[in-house]
């Protein structure tokens with residue numbers, strides 16, 4: 001297959017593989033399959049590669065996160081010995097993370113997200129646990145046991161018991177343990193005052209893993225509206241929450257410039273997803289659930305920060321009421337398509353609404369006109385076609 005565009009796409013540091021699914025919670029799967037949905041394959045090992053538990057389909061206030069399912073392993077080709085998730089704790093007093101249904105001796109580590117002056121995210125130690133009690137090897141952290149836990153963005157890491165996050169106090173320091181614990185400990189371990197200042201850099205003593213499930217309480221799947229946080233949607237029907245609730249001029253997509261509309265309309269606070277790979281025609285529809293709302297979408301090629309619009313939605317009535325948007329696209333499987341959708345506004349008053357995305361994917365392409373397969377469509381193909389006429 002001619003996939004030169006694939007090389008370009010890979011330079012965009014995309015989430016790994018295509019995957020379909022529900023996506024706004026409450027069960028979040030690391031991906032790409034057979035263990036839940038939402039994720040985009042392997043969760044990374046540091047703050048910058050953590051899998052963000054967020055979805056463009058969640059309502060603005062987030063949707064309850066009950067469980068994360070995933071796996072670690074010591075595969076030969078690509079060791080996957082630790083998984084980090086970016087989570088949002090909304091109710092610290094009732095926060096719970098428990099690995100009670102995991103297939104190996106887990107340890108879990110909670111870090112607070114710090115955003116540096118340069119915008120780069122960092123992880124600082126908050127608490128860890130190896131064994132929830134002397135009768136189990138599963139791990140458990142609760143808000144009650146973590147003094148001063150506040151609502152906000154955190155990272156939770158799951159590893160096999162014995163692993164240690166290491167960090168440094170400044171860039172010049174050697175990396176040091178961020179907690180002090182012995183494998184088999186039943187304590188909820190807090191960092192020392194000094195350890196709490198370390199910036200997470202790496203891991204030591206990583207050694208295997210398996211299937212895990214982390215039960216949560218007090219956490220939500222956040223609403224993501226950034227291109228860089230787009231999840232991958234394949235064929236299916238997806239409900240989304242109250243999109244378009246805010247309208248910042250910095251995130252608007254102007255439809256006059258992008259789509260050549262006559263009026264100065266825009267998509268407010270767009271949500272983004274990546275179209276699952278497919279060879280053929282795809283039809284994407286976005287419809288609001290509120291009858292007086294209007295939704296519009298734009299399809300782009302490229303990668304976040306360097307996108308080219310390739311299709312704008314055609315507005316039309318939705319079966320459930322309201323005005324929606326439809327794009328029919330001849331999809332090139334070697335290209336990456338980003339879709340932005342949201343409330344279409346011509347002034348600030350357009351109502352917001354939840355709604356539905358419907359993707360009807362992979363209708364086979366029309367027959368190839370290159371009948372003799374020599375790479376050229378010419379008179380020889382026509383002659384072949386005519387020779388078959390009426391037979």
Ligand SMILES: [Ca+2]
Nearest residue numbers: 043071080083
């Ligand atoms: Ca993993």
Ligand SMILES: [Ca+2]
Nearest residue numbers: 043080082083
């Ligand atoms: Ca991993």
Ligand SMILES: [Ca+2]
Nearest residue numbers: 105106130137
């Ligand atoms: Ca354990």
